[in-house]
Amino acid sequence: QLNYILGKLGDELRQLRLSLKGPSVQSTSLDKDIEEYDFIVVGAGSAGAVLASRLSENPNHKVLLLEAGTSETIINQIPYTGLTLFASQYAWTYKSTPQAHSCFGRPNNQCYIRTGRGLGGGSAINGIVYARGNRADFDNWASKGNPGWSYEEILPYFKKSENVRLENYEPYYHQAGGRLTIEDNRDLNIDTKAFVAAAKELGYNQGDYNGNNSLGVVSHGQFFSKNGRRQSTSRTYLEPARFRNNLIIKTNSHALHILFNSRKKAESVLYKRENRYLKATVKKEIIISCGALNTPQLLMVSGIGPEPHLRELGIPLVESLKVGYNLMDHFAFIGLNFYYDHNATQDAIKDGVNWFLHGNGSLSTGGLSGLLYFSTNNNVNYPNIELALILTTFNTGGKLLKLATNLDETIYDSVWKQHEGKTGFTILIGLLIPKSVGRVKIRSNSTFAPPIIDLNYLSEEEDVDTLIKAIRKTLEFSRSETFKRLNIKLRES
């Protein structure tokens, strides 16, 4: 019912917006005059949209941005719709290979994997949580032989991109004036307040987890939003650039192949657009920013990848590299569900109006709220666990979770169904530094065939140990006075 109402509301708002302002970023046909570009950026997601926008600030650069999906609509602006958009045309939906250590409760032990599709990519559908990696992550990259990637060297770029609107934050780590507005959570509901209060009781400090160190910090949440509206990279970086003559944005343009010359220099991109096969050539660079799954896919179909795998598929080798190895994802456990002993009283219309007029309320979050960082290892000074609340899990959220994660019908019926209609939340437990890594392979020489994705979650015993310790620590919430006072109980079935 909520989805239906949201859909109706969205249609109304979209009409209103289009009539007031005109469409957002549109594909153009200027390419007829330009066959050669200085830069071609393939994939207009979180990374690609920013790159294309920044490169085209120099009027001497002719930049082509290719995107397989379409433009955003106002629906994407409502953060909460991320929960439904990742089961729409705005997402690629892939299935993992059958998993040995995870994805149980899914048919054939295959997890669904969703990534963004369209201008803005993941940033147009995600949970809008603004959480940088920890300082230790970046310093670790730098120490492995990647100059320029330490946290102190990366920090100026985080700050430059940011337009901070937080109330309490550590000033050294933030800045105003950038394209991405960062706000505090605008939906301080009872669940989020209870989570933060209980965490403080348990000894964690409320503060800025994007500050000096996130270890032991709890927060209501910092979000990529401006007045409760999603801040996708399409809206923040491409929309202001859309009238530049030197930036050509082509939607519905699916890259098929990168072509190399005899010196192995990438010189053109083959792509399919509205049933036409087209070729764009480049003078300087082709930048592939198709995300963690489709980037290795495009490289491998183009002949850059592990030689044995490409040989298997008869793909002519350009360069043998370990493309597709070391796939890492922050595996999350969603089994700790809490509920209140009374019925949900969500009012979808009121929520819609509240968001539209004030940018507040449940629609202003991406379904995730309060965040907490801790370590299961007392001897380190960085976190290996992130906790986040998934709101409204048991009413509309329970069903959405089933849809989003491909939960098996019988599991859903036996575990979740009995709690439909009750108010409650899930404490998601995310592994920040998993040891288990997976691999992406291709099944054919076509980028239209879904990649073969072996997530390999929890294959390393250390990850299982860390997760068990994290679950035990999270269960301490149940013993907090705050949870007892509010009668928030762990669902035990």
Ligand SMILES: Cc1cc2nc3c(=O)[nH]c(=O)nc-3n(C[C@H](O)[C@H](O)[C@H](O)COP(=O)(O)OP(=O)(O)OC[C@H]3O[C@@H](n4cnc5c(N)ncnc54)[C@H](O)[C@@H]3O)c2cc1C
């Ligand atoms: C449901 C969900 C929730 C998330 N929540 C959060 C969150 O709360 N906070 C957070 O920080 N991160 C979150 N993330 C992760 C974050 O959104 C991604 O890490 C980020 O968007 C990745 O950026 P990217 O540029 O690498 O790839 P993407 O943003 O995925 O962009 C890749 C783009 O390339 C395009 N593309 C792919 N193949 C081709 C091709 N062959 N030809 C042309 N175009 C192609 C895609 O359509 C896409 O637009 C979430 C992700 C998802 C899916």
